[in-house]
Amino acid sequence: MEMKRILLKLSGEALAGDKKTGFDEATVDGVAAQIKQVLDLGTEIGIVIGGGNFWRGRTSEHMDRVKADQIGMLATVMNCIYAADALRRRGIKTHIMTPFAVGTMTEPFNRDLAIEYLKAGEVCFFAGGTGHPYFSTDTATVLRAIEIEADVILSAKAIDGVYDSDPKTNPNAKKYDKIALSEIVDKKLGVVDLASAVLALENKMPMMLFGLAEEGSIVKAASGGFTGTLVTCE
DSSP states (O other), X not given: XXXXXXXXXXXXXXXXXXXOSSOOHHHHHHHHHHHHHHHHTTOXXXXXXOOTTTOOGGGOSSSOHHHHHHHHHHHHHHHHHHHHHHHHTTTOOEEEEESSOBTBSSEEOOHHHHHHHHHTTOEEEEOSTTSSTTOOHHHHHHHHHHHTTOSEEEEEESSSSEESSOTTTXXXXXXXXEEEHHHHHHTTOOSSOHHHXXXXXXXXXXXXXXXXXXXXXXXXXXXXXXXXXXXEOO
């Protein structure tokens, strides 16, 4: 699979490492080192980061869903600011784009400008989700990947691929090396939500899901040593 331009999705929980919340500096610095390696391969990189290391508002039975999602959007902005700084310390020029104004900390999302940045070897962080409630960062990831014409989505999670059941509760859970997106939806495997799955299917956007904790996992996924699950658009 050609990987001239990728959209890297990082889960917020993965950035928290063993701490489970906030940032684990060693983990984020390790991610930054891998991103630099991938850039050095000549691959262009856009990045979306979830907010789960700070906020899981949807689990509340009492809070208004719109307000909960707005807090989640801001959590993703914080994550992108932190990760972008880790890249800048390695000499990589970064841009944080949001679909809503965040003072002088980010710039408005502009698809054409983002592609110009990527072509120049600079990294674009797409924070703030879609800018609207009821859409997850999974949906924002697929949307931005389509808009920037990425070849594939690399999704680095706290789990190392797609399983037929939850490996945390079922020690005999089977991991898929390859699976169709339609099968994930039909079997309700919960890897991506329905809105993002439909968007990916309609626009033929493949995904590669893998565990961030594995040493060199991002570099391996981008350079042929992939050990996670390939999700095809079928």
